Amino acid sequence: MPVNAIEMIDITKIFPGVVANDRVRFEVLDGEIHALLGENGAGKSTLMSILFGLYESDSGTIKIRGKEVRIRSPNDATNLKIGMVHQHFKLVHNFTVTENIILGLEPRKGSGNVDLAGAEKRVAELSARYGLAVDPRDKIENITVGMQQRVEILKILYRDADILIFDEPTAVLTPQEIDELLEILRRLRSEGKTIVLITHKLREIKEVADRCTVLRRGKYIGTVQVANATESELAEMMVGRTVSFRIDKKPCQPGELVLKIDNLTVIGSKGVPSVRGLSLDVRAGEVVGVAGVDGNGQSELIAAIAGLLPVKSGTIYLKDKNVTSSKIRDRIQAGIGLVPEDRHKHGLVLDFRLDENLILKSFRKSPYSNRWGFLDFDATARHAEDLIAQFDIRAGSGPATPAKSMSGGNQQKAVIAREIDLSPDLLVVAQPTRGLDVGAIEYIHRRIIEERDKGRAVLLVSFELDEILNLCDRIAAVSKGSVVGVLTAEEADERKIGAMMAGVGAQRAGEQNNEEGGAHVR
């Protein structure tokens, strides 16, 4: 009978006002890949943080290989041979791979100097053994995100971990890199490692996991054999009701040209161009998606369209108007609506009431303020009540609800309501569903399509390829700040776009797809 590598029994963790884990059970067999599935806020990360010693549970017991343990810090976890690959890598950028791996655990030579050569040899061995193909002497800043992730894996393998926790490891990867990672996971399993995969992506689970434990709202829902469960069954367990991920939409009817970006270059925060010679058109009545891995100039592109970052060269036209150097406020008035990536930082004033947030861009206008400069509170509250009804925003105290007391989904609805209510010609939507539950995602997707059908031009930037494929009529794949190629919804599929995101042009992506098509039949 196989031994339980991990046994977490009745784990409860309470944060102020929230029960993050409520008597959760979690059992992982030795040598399996075990997926931990749940929506954002279901308590997956909390549970794994408890296992890795980042938090201590309020009650419950943890057994590692049958032995009861207390894990009070990541050091305890490391001693128990538990390692974690975090979503955000913890690497020193101007160090080499090996230097990063041995950091804090430097092997010494007799002379007292760090035995770098010996360490490099061991890293190379480990890399070869698990098929990671990492060069121990590369500097972190020169390697791709996918490679950096492998360095993180090596880091924990170097520390002899045999239980490996991956926290949403595919969020930062291109589809090709995802395939490679899944291959690495299988390899690790065949070498006898036990793997916990935290994720909300069902396809990955179906592809690689042996068993799957589902959490919902901090509670344990169940554990299933992945082979015996379909994706929709897993989805139902995760959400608590049947969900359809497909969205019904009419064929798009593109109208006049609304946004025309021509050869745009924008300097990013590091002083180097983040957007390089990018050109893109969006017409009325269509949703154009910008697909790409995080950090390929998407944020800077949005900022340049909204006027938040200066443009180095190139032009941005809104309809017939050159807005390349217009002020932010003028662009809003000209008809650009923006749902920013980070609703807390950029979309809302959390300490304001809901109704104040809903007039954040229009408070200067009648009826919210009169010509003497005085605000009209009644008009503001009435406006909020309208939008609350129209967009189904759930707010405990109506217009007076403090924005910070609302749930993420409702905060996002509020932002979207505000932007749509401005009746912009162009709606720029960035990462509209990040961190939201399935219900809110469905609603927001439907709303975006509705706006399209009303004849607005929508530019959607998302790191979730599913979302792009689901909503967009045309898809522009970006890599290193330029558009690699534009595909229509009909010709686009994950593989083609993935190849383009990795920097391969549209034509070559097609060829590659044909060549590899056979190899990837599952």
Add this chain to the structure above:
Amino acid sequence: MSARSSVSLQDRILDKFTSSDALVSVVVVILGFLVGTILVAVVGRDPGGMYSAITQVLTGWDLRRGVWNARYIGEWLVVSMPLILCGLSMAFAARTGLFNIGAEGQYIVGLTAAQFVALYGPPIPVLHWVLAVLAALLAGAVWGGIVGILKAKYSVSEVVATIMLNYVAFFSSRFLTMLIPGANTYRTPNFPTTALLDSPFLQGLTNGSRLNDGLWLTLLSVLFFWVVIGRTRLGFSLRATGLNKEAARYAGINVNSGITTAMAISGAFAALAGAIVALGAFTYGRVLGGQDGYGFNGIAVALVGNSTAWGTALSGLLFGMLTSAQPLMQSRQIPKEITSIIMGLVVVFISLRGGVRMLLEWRMKELARKGRVSE
């Protein structure tokens, strides 16, 4: 059952306590007095003396002798006026997310400008002091506005800029005032009476105190703060900037001009305090020998007043009361330092607000656990 309801009552109190900033301030002030009272008792004096001194300041009644003299009330208000205005200065900047610790310098600039106009302006009744006050407002707005521009254009920390400008203001004021013909090292010749804020009406009401027309200016300032911050477009954009600068920028609010405007208005509040002290409490121009300290006390006033208009007014009155109670306490054998201790305690307790929130969070956690167990 009774235990349970008492728990919920306790929680309701805790919740109220932490959700309402105004209530926190009230509780904190009471706590400050409580500790102050204990201290007085510990050093072997009668705490009753402290409260009778305070009563005398607030009502004019001398409980020991049973005599009523409204002059005490007037003096209390005189001391409170510059405290309230410097508090408003601090508070206005704070609402825009700025830490203006330059109220002292802005106060000095206003005081100096008012003194110059008082000495050299046209000695026409009313017009003379109006001009002097306007000059002070302008000087303070410029002095604060400079900091705003430095911050907006060159990202110079307003904390550093204001504290440096405090010294520039202080020594420039001394230097310039001493240049006035007839000035010695501590004073100038007398102002013409047309420059003074003296109000025979208010003096009559308060039995010849120094209370002056600055009272109306202070009241107007509180109203101005309340209206501008809470009910105008300008106030809305400043508050948005103060609470989330980035979101304000995304919404098309010009953050930089907001910062400059806020600092200018903030400087004008403090400068008005300077003008009121110069023209209301003195009859001649002063060559400042040291900083009056109203600007720095304004920080504490705004803190206790939660940077709201009326809160700051009340807290200015409180600090004014403690200050003007000092000599009365001394005459009752209470060490006058106790008032400074109470002021300090109030500020310390206000800073502990975060601690109270933590306590609340801990309570909620306990409740969540209990609720789960009883399920």
